[in-house]
Amino acid sequence: MKKKIVQIDDLKREFIMGDETVRALQGISFDVEEGEFLTIMGSSGSGKTTLLNILGCLDKPSGGTYFLDGINVRLLNRNELSVIRNKKIGFIFQAYNLLPRTNALENVQLPLYYNAAVSARARKERAEKALQAVKLESRMYHYPNQLSGGQQQRVAIARALVNDPIVILADEATGNLDTRTSYEIMALLQELNHQGKTIIFVTHEQDIAAFSRRTIMLRDGQILKDVMNQQVRSAKDMLTAMPVTNEY
Amino acid sequence: MNTLNLLRIAFKALERNKVRAFLTMLGIIIGVGAVIAMIAIGQGSKKSIQDQLSNMGSNMITIRPNSNITAGARLDFSNVQTLTQQDVDALKKKARNLRYISPASSARGQAIFGNSNWPTTIQGVGGEYLAIRNWPLKEGVSFSASDLTTAAKVCMLGQTVVDNLFSNEQDPLGQVIRFNKIPFRVIGVLTQKGENAFGQDQDDIILTPYTTVQERITGSQYFQNIFASALDENSTNQASKEIAYVLRASHKLKSQDEDDFTVRTQAELIQTFSATSQLLTVLLAAIAAISLLVGGIGIMNIMYVSVTERTKEIGLRMSIGAMGRDILLQFLVESILISVTGGIIGIGLGMFSSWLVNALLKWPTLVAPSSVWLSFLVCVATGVFFGYYPAQKASRLDPIEALRYE
Numbered sequence: 001m002k003k004k005i006v007q008i009d010d011l012k013r014e015f016i017m018g019d020e021t022v023r024a025l026q027g028i029s030f031d032v033e034e035g036e037f038l039t040i041m042g043s044s045g046s047g048k049t050t051l052l053n054i055l056g057c058l059d060k061p062s063g064g065t066y067f068l069d070g071i072n073v074r075l076l077n078r079n080e081l082s083v084i085r086n087k088k089i090g091f092i093f094q095a096y097n098l099l100p101r102t103n104a105l106e107n108v109q110l111p112l113y114y115n116a117a118v119s120a121r122a123r124k125e126r127a128e129k130a131l132q133a134v135k136l137e138s139r140m141y142h143y144p145n146q147l148s149g150g151q152q153q154r155v156a157i158a159r160a161l162v163n164d165p166i167v168i169l170a171d172e173a174t175g176n177l178d179t180r181t182s183y184e185i186m187a188l189l190q191e192l193n194h195q196g197k198t199i200i201f202v203t204h205e206q207d208i209a210a211f212s213r214r215t216i217m218l219r220d221g222q223i224l225k226d227v228m229n230q231q232v233r234s235a236k237d238m239l240t241a242m243p244v245t246n247e248y
Numbered sequence: 249m250n251t252l253n254l255l256r257i258a259f260k261a262l263e264r265n266k267v268r269a270f271l272t273m274l275g276i277i278i279g280v281g282a283v284i285a286m287i288a289i290g291q292g293s294k295k296s297i298q299d300q301l302s303n304m305g306s307n308m309i310t311i312r313p314n315s316n317i318t319a320g321a322r323l324d325f326s327n328v329q330t331l332t333q334q335d336v337d338a339l340k341k342k343a344r345n346l347r348y349i350s351p352a353s354s355a356r357g358q359a360i361f362g363n364s365n366w367p368t369t370i371q372g373v374g375g376e377y378l379a380i381r382n383w384p385l386k387e388g389v390s391f392s393a394s395d396l397t398t399a400a401k402v403c404m405l406g407q408t409v410v411d412n413l414f415s416n417e418q419d420p421l422g423q424v425i426r427f428n429k430i431p432f433r434v435i436g437v438l439t440q441k442g443e444n445a446f447g448q449d450q451d452d453i454i455l456t457p458y459t460t461v462q463e464r465i466t467g468s469q470y471f472q473n474i475f476a477s478a479l480d481e482n483s484t485n486q487a488s489k490e491i492a493y494v495l496r497a498s499h500k501l502k503s504q505d506e507d508d509f510t511v512r513t514q515a516e517l518i519q520t521f522s523a524t525s526q527l528l529t530v531l532l533a534a535i536a537a538i539s540l541l542v543g544g545i546g547i548m549n550i551m552y553v554s555v556t557e558r559t560k561e562i563g564l565r566m567s568i569g570a571m572g573r574d575i576l577l578q579f580l581v582e583s584i585l586i587s588v589t590g591g592i593i594g595i596g597l598g599m600f601s602s603w604l605v606n607a608l609l610k611w612p613t614l615v616a617p618s619s620v621w622l623s624f625l626v627c628v629a630t631g632v633f634f635g636y637y638p639a640q641k642a643s644r645l646d647p648i649e650a651l652r653y654e
């Protein structure tokens with residue numbers, strides 16, 4: 001039996017806005033096993049980001065339980081959550097969130113600065129390896145403004161990989177990219193998944209969800225369906241099949 | 249997180265905003281530069297006054313006649329005449345804390361030698377005067393005891409008088425000059441002493457036995473001053489009390505009477521002048537400190553702007569594992585780096601400008617190591633103090649909201 005990375009049970013998150021209470025998550029339960037590629041889908045406002053923030057230990061649930069790698073996250077304080085994020089989680093954001101005027105290599109090293117156990121030398125080596133994994137070894141000393149959107153997102157993926165997390169969380173990571181570049185990113189993530197990385201990917205695009213083995217559909221803070229995709233598409237194959245046309 | 253990483257992160261953040269960091273620093277640079285330069289000017293003038301005063305002879309005690317208040321009006325010093333030979337004798341006999349005593353009475357007049365003439369002061373003094381003033385002869389000898397008793401017409405010349413009466417080749421020793429038409433034989437030349445603390449030329453003087461001045465020039469029994477020197481520096485206060493006691497007895501003053509003389513020790517003079525220049529130093533330092541404060545507020549301002557502007561960066565750092573403390577320290581170290589770098593540049597600038605003031609304006613300056621250390625510490629404190637609130641604000645941000653910030 002595979003190790004359970006994420007175990008959530010009856011997870012709730014309420015936002016109190018004056019007199020009103022917004023129930024963003026209303027009792028969500030599911031497990032994620034090691035090596036899974038899970039997409040979370042749903043319309044706008046359905047609670048995807050709220051769920052991912054809790055999974056990423058940026059936010060705490062108002063109710064229910066969340067075990068990450070066997071640790072009860074609800075019991076942790078702010079600093080302990082920071083340590084968990086630093087060691088066990090890799091984030092990929094829609095807007096890349098790279099530090100400006102800071103080269104790719106430095107950006108990728110960033111999480112390791114907050115881990116006192118990693119020496120300066122190990123930090124650089126690991127960042128170089130992470131950049132190789134996203135095939136950007138030739139752009140190590142480029143600044144974000146010298147990179148395309150897709151390349152910037154690959155730097156961000158390298159940054160998410162560098163601390164060797166047990167799960168990678170992505171929120172609309174292809175939301176700012178065109179179809180072709182999105183597929184490139186998905187191909188990269190699929191490759192990482194084949195190497196054993198657990199990935200949870202929030203999207204509202206059906207064709208992106210089709211690259212994952214499992215999809216959870218949210219509606220109004222509840223799970224609408226939790227399905228295994230019978231036919232997982234290969235982003236790499238689709239890229240090669242795509243005509244390299246010049247549309248303009 | 250270890251300190252080295254902290255410094256690296258802060259340094260890189262500043263590097264990304266070099267121009268702004270420098271402009272922020274400018275307030276500190278100017279503030280610290282001003283502090284260092286102002287204190288250097290204040291300390292320099294204090295030290296030069298002290299040097300000049302102690303150059304006059306550090307054990308020296310000056311006794312001057314002092315008017316009793318007459319019908320509510322104080323008389324002009326030169327008209328007051330209370331010090332006599334009797335006083336000198338009493339002091340010589342009774343004051344045990346005094347090593348040397350010399351009365352003095354002087355007169356203005358015209359000195360003439362050959363075709364040269366020069367308006368100067370003749371000062372009649374006792375044989376111990378040169379020892380009191382710590383003033384050696386360049387050549388020749390001082391007058392003898394018999395010169396004193398006979399009111400001999402012999403003199404010693406200050407360097408300024410020599411320069412104005414004699415040409416370079418002439419040796420003044422043995423020559424006869426005239427002062428107010430009275431011939432004086434030159435028996436000695438004094439070493440050059442330069443200006444005193446009040447800017448007077450101490451070398452513009454002719455020294456002669458006081459009996460000579462009293463009998464042949466002023467015709468007065470009274471002395472303008474009595475100079476004395478204490479046994480050593482520590483006994484000057486004791487000595488000045490003793491003098492007052494002896495003189496009051498000698499002048500037959502009743503216990504309710506005010507002193508009709510003033511006793512001034514060199515140490516008191518030094519203190520008076522030191523206090524003045526101390527006040528100057530404090531004033532200058534206060535002005536400079538205000539500019540440092542303004543510089544500190546500048547840092548705080550920029551750090552607040554920086555925290556707001558980098559909200560997204562803070563959110564990102566938190567999401568990848570930075571604790572609140574890491575963020576706090578990052579911004580604190582940034583502001584300390586700004587203030588300390590500014591401080592170091594400011595110290596350099598302050599030293600350079602005090603050197604410049606000294607070289608161009610010829611003002612004495614003294615960069616005290618304590619002022620350097622103090623302003624350095626003040627810079628660190630400024631960085632911590634003015635950086636703390638912005639840094640704390642940054643550390644308390646909610647990572648989700650910070651990430652969402654546009």
Ligand SMILES: Nc1ncnc2c1ncn2[C@@H]1O[C@H](COP(=O)(O)OP(=O)(O)OP(=O)(O)O)[C@@H](O)[C@H]1O
Pocket residue numbers: 015016017022023024042043044045046047048049050051204
């Ligand atoms: N900080 C907050 N305060 C109040 N309400 C919030 C907050 N964050 C989210 N919500 C509410 O929770 C609900 C779920 O929001 P969430 O951001 O998770 O949606 P989403 O599925 O990510 O939508 P989208 O696809 O547009 O990103 C929404 O109704 C939103 O208004």
Ligand SMILES: [Mg+2]
Pocket residue numbers: 048049050
């Ligand atoms: Mg969302």
